[in-house]
Amino acid sequence: MDFPKDLKYSKEHEWVRLGDDGVAVIGITAFAQDELGDIVFVETPKVGQNLKAGQTFGVAESVKTVSDLYSPVSGEVVEVNTNLLDSPELVNESPFGDGWMIKIKMDDPAELGSLLSSQDYQKLTQKG
Amino acid sequence: MTSSPLQKSPLYTRHVQVGAKMTEFHGWIMPLQYDSIMDECKATRKSVGLFDISHMGKAEVIGKNALKLLQSLAVNDLSKISEGQAQYTALVNDKGGIIDDLVVYRISNFRFFLCLNAANVETDISWIAEFALQYPDVEVRNVTRHHGLLAVQGPNAEAIMKSLVSHKVAHMEFFDFMITRIGEMNVILSRTGYTGEDGFEIYCDWRDTDVLWDAIMAKGKQWGIKPCGLGARDLLRLEMGYLLHGVDMDASSSPYETGLGWIVKLEKEGGLMAQEVLASKKAAGSAKCIMGFEMVERGGLPRHGFSILADGRIIGEVTSGGASPNLGKTIGLGRVLADYARPGTAIQIDIRGKAAEATVVRRPFIPARTKKSKPKQATSESGASAKEE
Numbered sequence: 001m002d003f004p005k006d007l008k009y010s011k012e013h014e015w016v017r018l019g020d021d022g023v024a025v026i027g028i029t030a031f032a033q034d035e036l037g038d039i040v041f042v043e044t045p046k047v048g049q050n051l052k053a054g055q056t057f058g059v060a061e062s063v064k065t066v067s068d069l070y071s072p073v074s075g076e077v078v079e080v081n082t083n084l085l086d087s088p089e090l091v092n093e094s095p096f097g098d099g100w101m102i103k104i105k106m107d108d109p110a111e112l113g114s115l116l117s118s119q120d121y122q123k124l125t126q127k128g
Numbered sequence: 129m130t131s132s133p134l135q136k137s138p139l140y141t142r143h144v145q146v147g148a149k150m151t152e153f154h155g156w157i158m159p160l161q162y163d164s165i166m167d168e169c170k171a172t173r174k175s176v177g178l179f180d181i182s183h184m185g186k187a188e189v190i191g192k193n194a195l196k197l198l199q200s201l202a203v204n205d206l207s208k209i210s211e212g213q214a215q216y217t218a219l220v221n222d223k224g225g226i227i228d229d230l231v232v233y234r235i236s237n238f239r240f241f242l243c244l245n246a247a248n249v250e251t252d253i254s255w256i257a258e259f260a261l262q263y264p265d266v267e268v269r270n271v272t273r274h275h276g277l278l279a280v281q282g283p284n285a286e287a288i289m290k291s292l293v294s295h296k297v298a299h300m301e302f303f304d305f306m307i308t309r310i311g312e313m314n315v316i317l318s319r320t321g322y323t324g325e326d327g328f329e330i331y332c333d334w335r336d337t338d339v340l341w342d343a344i345m346a347k348g349k350q351w352g353i354k355p356c357g358l359g360a361r362d363l364l365r366l367e368m369g370y371l372l373h374g375v376d377m378d379a380s381s382s383p384y385e386t387g388l389g390w391i392v393k394l395e396k397e398g399g400l401m402a403q404e405v406l407a408s409k410k411a412a413g414s415a416k417c418i419m420g421f422e423m424v425e426r427g428g429l430p431r432h433g434f435s436i437l438a439d440g441r442i443i444g445e446v447t448s449g450g451a452s453p454n455l456g457k458t459i460g461l462g463r464v465l466a467d468y469a470r471p472g473t474a475i476q477i478d479i480r481g482k483a484a485e486a487t488v489v490r491r492p493f494i495p496a497r498t499k500k501s502k503p504k505q506a507t508s509e510s511g512a513s514a515k516e517e
Contacts, residue, residue, distance in 0.1 A: 037149065037359070038165045040451035040458070041428045061428045063165050063359055063450065066480075085426060089166065 001125075002030045004096055008112050009121035010072035015096065022109055024073055027100040028060060028091065031125045036062040039091045044080040044102055051077060053111060057102060060091065071104065073111050079103040137182040138276050138337040148357060154247040156183040159357035166453040168360035169367075172323055173454050173494075176282035177356035178344055181329070182337060185244030186275050187253055191266035194240055198232060199398035201259060203383060203406070207397045209234050214303045214318060217391055218383055219252060224405040225379040226386065228252050229371075231320060233305055241316070243277075243329075245373045259401075275316075276337025280344055281327030281364075283497070284351040289328050292347050293317060297328075302499045313340060322361060324368035324496040366450050366459065369420050369491030375432060376418060376447040376461055382406065385414040385463075416444060419469040420491040423458040423477070427484035430460040435478040436468075436486075443468045446477060452493060459493050460486075 007015045013032035017025045033039060041061040051057055051071040058069045080102050084090060091099035106112075116124065134157040137143070143150065143159045151160035159180060161168060171177050189198060199206055204217035211234055219227040228248040233241040244252050253270050260266045280288060289297045292310050297317070300306065305318035313336045321327040332340045345353060362372070371377050377386040383406070384392070394400065394407055423430065430449035435442045444464030452459050460477070468475060471490045476483035 037161065038451075041426065043428065059428070063363070063429075064160070066428065092164070 001034070002096065003118045003122045005118045007096070007118060008072070008115035009118065009124075010070065010115055011124060012070040012072070014070060014072045016072050016112065016115060018106070018109060018112060022106055023078060024075070024104045024106050024112075025100050026072065026102050026104060027095055028069065029121070029125075030095045032067075033092050033095045033099070036060060036067060037064045038062055039088045042081075042084040042088050042091060042101065044084065045077050047077050047080060049077045051075065051104065053114075069101065071102075072115055073104055073106050074108065075104040075106040077102055078105045135183070135273075137180050138334050139180050139182065139341055142338060142341065143180070146355070148355075151358060153183060153358060154245075156246060158183055159355075161357040161359045162355045165357070165359035165363060166451075168354055168356040169363050169453040171352065171354035172282045172325060172356060172360065172364055174282070175351050176280060176284040176288060176327075176348055176353045177323075177360065178341070178348065178353055179279040179281065179356050179361055180277075180337075180341070181279050181361070182276045182334075183246045184272075184277050185242075185246055185249030185252065186271045186277070186331070187242040187244060187249070187256070188269045188271050189240045189242065189256065189260075189266065190238060190269070191263065192238055193263035193266050194238055196398055197256070197260055197263055197266055198240055199396065200401045201256060202230070202232060203392040203400060203402070204232075205393040205396040206232060206234065206240075211236055212305060214305055214320060216303070218388060219255060220383070220402045220406065221255075221379055222402065222405065224382040224402050224409050226373065226377050226381060226383060226388070227255055227379055229373050229377075229388070233316065233318070235307070241331075247374050274334055275331045276334050276340065277329060277331050278337070278340060278344065279321055279323075279327060279329045280348070280353075281321045281323040281325045281356075283326060284348070284353075285325070285327040286499075287351065288344060288347050288353070289317065292343060300499070310340065310343060315340070319499055321498070322370060323364040324370070324492060324494060324498060325364075326497055326499045362448075363450050363452065366448055366461070367452050367454055367492070367494045368496060369461065369493060371418065371461070372448065376463075381463075382409045382414075384409050385416055385418075387418045414466060416463050417466050417469050418447070418461060418463055419488050420493060421460050421462060421475060421477075421486045421488050422455075422493070423460075423484060423486045425485040426458075427477075427482055428479045429458060430462075430477045430479060430484075430486070436462050436464055437476040437478060437483055438468050438474065443475070454494055457493075459489075461491075
């Protein structure tokens with residue numbers, strides 16, 4: 001199982017990658033997609049929507065179940081991954097890459113400090 | 129619900145060792161998927177898949193009057209099949225509701241083998257046993273845990289079974305079976321399935337199941353055989369529009385309301401216990417029926433119990449739904465008012481409060497490729513699309 005070191009993680013199994021422009025890319029972790037199984041539908045928010053940290057921004061639906069997606073950070077949605085409409089399986093195939101879900105212009109990049117490190121997140125997944 | 133421990137297939141340890149995701153299914157813990165459900169579905173249609181379905185209920189009805197008993201309880205006509213043939217049929221209650229759908233194997237004139245849905249084994253067997261009391265010579269036995277059951281399904285299934293058994297396998301038609309040997313193992317080899325592909329279901333001694341699994345996997349290697357779980361099994365049957373008892377139909381619906389009227393033989397030899405009630409249901413017609421639909425608008429999966437809307441009102445509900453890997457579409461089955469069941473009818477599915485556009489389409493969603501099949505209607509987990517007489 002992959003837990004990239006350069007990312008921050010939420011307890012709800014989302015990851016965040018902050019770029020130099022203050023825009024955070026968000027998706028769900030390899031662990032999360034494996035738990036969900038084959039993902040068949042991802043609902044993403046509209047560009048321009050403002051999200052608070054912890055707010056739901058959409059759902060990921062797998063053959064097995066429907067899961068809410070929670071924004072790990074606050075800010076404005078500046079882009080959504082429209083490829084997921086036709087190819088939701090990208091989330092399974094490349095959860096940290098092509099399977100990203102939304103990009104958020106963060107209100108306060110310091111918010112990242114409250115998220116988990118790769119190591120802490122990995123520990124969380126091992127607790128079962 | 130009972131709190132008894134989950135039953136395990138004889139291959140349980142093997143499944144866990146290869147990292148299968150396990151799931152609870154009517155008192156059993158079975159593989160949901162080994163790898164990806166989508167890939168398992170595609171492999172079965174393209175080449176061949178191997179399924180552990182040892183959880184299926186198995187029963188024997190033995191005795192001079194076994195045929196008479198089964199003729200009175202099951203709706204199809206067993207006098208139309210001979211030794212070495214199986215038949216898709218259903219048990220109905222005194223109101224004409226479907227207790228279960230099943231496959232009956234005619235082993236001899238005095239011996240019948242039944243394949244039942246796991247969820248209904250006890251209900252089925254006690255129902256049959258109750259009426260068996262009239263016939264002191266008839267014995268009804270639950271042999272679920274005596275036999276492992278594997279399904280080899282897909283266009284390359286025949287090649288594998290030919291090399292494992294004999295070239296004679298090629299002459300078997302859909303719903304034919306033979307009692308034979310694979311290596312040292314005694315098996316019932318049946319040309320049946322629940323995927324719409326050509327294929328076989330093989331009953332073996334419970335303790336031989338792992339040896340049989342390995343033999344099929346080894347032989348199937350050159351065709352890229354893939355172990356498949358219940359997730360793929362459910363999607364493959366959905367692509368065929370086959371029904372699953374307890375999901376698409378239950379004891380409150382008659383065969384006529386379920387699209388299974390074609391298996392009911394009201395005027396058969398020996399007589400059907402529910403003849404009168406079923407005849408009146410047939411004459412009355414059905415207000416609701418089962419139909420297939422595909423989503424026009426994206427918006428998640430139509431799941432069991434979701435409302436189906438048309439003309440601004442609720443006209444029925446989804447019974448099964450899923451993303452078809454082979455069609456690249458989201459499809460489903462639903463029970464709706466008969467007026468709305470015609471292919472081409474525009475409907476909406478209420479997916480968590482959002483009305484998503486869908487269209488009624490003809491079943492099966494994918495044409496069946498079973499051996500010499502003349503598919504007429506959809507069927508079910510213990511049935512597959514059954515053989516016409």
